[in-house]
Amino acid sequence: MRSGFQGASRVAPGITSAVAAHLFRTTRRSKPRPGERDVLESATPSRIAGMSVWSWGEGPTVLLVHGWNGRGTQLGAFVEPLVERGYRVVAFDAIGHGESAGNQSSLPEFANCIRQVVDELGGVYGIVAHSLGGAATTFALAYGLEAQRLVYVSPPADPREFLKIFGAGLGITDEVRALVKARVERRLGIPMEEMESFGIAPSMRLPLLVVHDEHDKEVPIAVGKNVAKSWPGAELIVTEGLGHQRILRDAGVRDSAVRFIDAAVASERAA
Numbered sequence: 001m002r003s004g005f006q007g008a009s010r011v012a013p014g015i016t017s018a019v020a021a022h023l024f025r026t027t028r029r030s031k032p033r034p035g036e037r038d039v040l041e042s043a044t045p046s047r048i049a050g051m052s053v054w055s056w057g058e059g060p061t062v063l064l065v066h067g068w069n070g071r072g073t074q075l076g077a078f079v080e081p082l083v084e085r086g087y088r089v090v091a092f093d094a095i096g097h098g099e100s101a102g103n104q105s106s107l108p109e110f111a112n113c114i115r116q117v118v119d120e121l122g123g124v125y126g127i128v129a130h131s132l133g134g135a136a137t138t139f140a141l142a143y144g145l146e147a148q149r150l151v152y153v154s155p156p157a158d159p160r161e162f163l164k165i166f167g168a169g170l171g172i173t174d175e176v177r178a179l180v181k182a183r184v185e186r187r188l189g190i191p192m193e194e195m196e197s198f199g200i201a202p203s204m205r206l207p208l209l210v211v212h213d214e215h216d217k218e219v220p221i222a223v224g225k226n227v228a229k230s231w232p233g234a235e236l237i238v239t240e241g242l243g244h245q246r247i248l249r250d251a252g253v254r255d256s257a258v259r260f261i262d263a264a265v266a267s268e269r270a271a
Contacts, residue, residue, distance in 0.1 A: 001170070002169070002170060002171040003171070005020070005170040005171050005172050006171040006172070009171070009172045009173040009175070009176045010173065013173070013175055013176045013179060014179065016172060016176050017172075017176045017179030017180045017183055018183065020166075020167075020170060020172055020176060020177075020180045021179075021180045021183040021184055021187075022104075023166075023170075024163065024166055024180060024184060025104045025105060025106050025184065025187075026103055026104060027068070027069055027096035027097055027102075027103055027104065027105050028069055028103075029069070029071075029097065029098065030069065032071065032073055032074075036073045036074065036076060037073050038076075039073060039076035039079050039080075040054055040073065042056060043055060043056055043091075044056070048092065048116060048117050048120045049113070049116040049117075049120070050095060050100060050101055050102075051092050051093055051094060051095060051100045051113060051116070051117065052072075052092065052093045052098060052099040052100050053072075053090060053091070053092040053093075053117065054072060054090070054091050054092070055088060055089065055090045055091075056079050056083050056088070056089045056090075057082070057083035057086075057087060057088045057089055058086075058088050059086040059087045059088050060086075060087055060088065060125035060126070060265070061087070061088045061089075061090055061121055061123070061124045061125055061126075062078075062082050062087045062088070062089050062090070062124065062125060062126040062127070062128060062261055063090050063091075063092075063114070063117065063118065063121070063124045063126070063127045063128070063147075064078060064079075064089065064090065064091040064092075064127075064128050064129075065092075065114060065127060065128070065129035065130065065133035065134075065136070065137055066091075066093070066094070066097065066098075066130055066131075066133055067129075067130045067131025067132040067133045067134075067154075068105075068110075068131060068132040069097065070097060070098075070130065070131065070132075070133070071093050071097055071098030071099075072091030072092050072093050072098060073091065073098075074130065074245075074248055075091060075128060075130060075248060076091075077248060077249055077251075077254045078128055078254055078257060078258065079091070081254060081255070081258045082258055082261065082262075085258065085262050085265075085266075086265075087125070087126075087261075087262075090117070090121060090124075092113070092117050094110055094113040094114075095109065095113055106159075106184065106188055107132065107135055107136055107139060107159050107195050108136075108139060108188050108190060108195065109188075110132060110133070110136035111136040111137070111139040111140040111143070111145075112140075113136075114133075114136055114137060114140045114145065115140050115143075115144075115145055118140075118145060118146075123146060124146075124147050125147065125148050125149070125261075126147060126148060126149040126150065126151070126261040127147050127149075127150050127151070128150075128151045128153070128257055128261065129150070129151070129152055129153070129155070130152075130153045130154060130248060131153070131154050131155065131156065131218070131219065131244065132156060134152035134153070134154075134155030134156070134197075134227075135155055135156050135157060135159075135195075135197050137150065137152070138155075138197045138200050138201065138204070139195055139197075139200065141200070141204065141206070142200045142203075147206060148206070148207075148264070149206065149207050149208075149260065149261050149263070149264065150206055150207065150208045150209070151208075151209045151210075151211065151257040151260055151261060152208065152209070152210050152211070152224075152227065153211045153212070153247055153248060153253065153257070154211070154212050154213065154216055154218070154219050154224065154244050154247060155197070155210060155212070155219070155223070155224055155227050156197075156219045156223055157196060157197035157198050157223050157226065157227055158192075158195075158196045158197070158198070158223075159192045159195050159196070160181070160192050160193075160196075161223075163177060163180065163181060163184075163192070164177070167180070197227055197230075198226060198227070198230050201227060201230040201231040201232075201234075202230055202231075202232065204231050204232065205232060205233075207233065207234075207235075207260075207263075207264075208228070208231050208233075208234040208235070209234070209235045209236075209237065209256070209257065209260040210224050210225075210227055210228040210231075210234055210235070210236045210237070211224075211236075211237045211239065211247065211253055211256065211257065212224030212225070212236070212237075212238060212239070213238070213239045213240065213241070213242045213243055213244070213247050214238055214239065214240050214241075215240070215241065215243065216243060216244045216247075217243065217244065218243075218244040219244060221238065224236070224238075225238075235260070237253075237256055239252070239253060
């Protein structure tokens with residue numbers, strides 16, 4: 001495929017950019033890890049705007065948001081401790097992911113999925129988001145989404161960086177990559193520059209905890225550090241040896257995230 005795109009980039013850049021733009025928005029599904037779906041045995045399933053949704057417990061709602069090519073059950077480790085602290089926990093598969101329909105998405109469309117779920121739930125207290133789910137949550141917040149506390153695990157910040165990686169993987173030229181960017185922006189009706197978390201973060205006032213691994217190969221640690229630095233009052237936890245996926249299953253990460261979500265309510269209980 002790479003050699004084919006390299007040749008096509010020089011001969012037919014317009015057609016090549018159309019194919020590449022389609023691939024850039026195409027999602028793919030992977031099989032859940034063994035035991036990952038066990039958390040669904042105690043869940044109440046539902047559907048919202050064509051998306052598969054699950055909920056556990058009662059109380060203030062905490063929404064779990066997966067990342068690109070991910071699924072709600074990947075954040076299953078957060079369910080039980082949050083329910084034990086008196087929260088209702090909701091997870092979902094965004095359009096094009098998991099058990100939900102479709103095979104195309106993007107950061108703004110992902111953000112719209114979050115908004116649709118939150119609107120149907122009647123609002124949320126907290127959000128725990130992984131990878132692109134964090135960037136999509138930030139984008140949704142810029143357009144009116146409301147929450148009280150946030151935890152981002154391994155968050156990216158700039159879709160242009162993903163386009164660079166994508167373009168390098170296909171072997172397309174810089175000219176074709178620029179055409180892909182323009183095609184995606186026309187389709188979505190917004191420049192990629194306006195999707196960048198670094199530009200949105202300084203206006204945010206919500207308490208945020210960023211958790212990122214030192215050796216994350218998918219989203220460099222520098223990105224997570226800069227997200228925390230640009231977000232007023234944000235806290236940062238740096239882990240070691242957990243990568244981009246294992247970090248979701250780590251007990252220390254789970255406990256830190258739950259404590260952060262519960263901090264204000266725990267203070268009220270103590271008072």
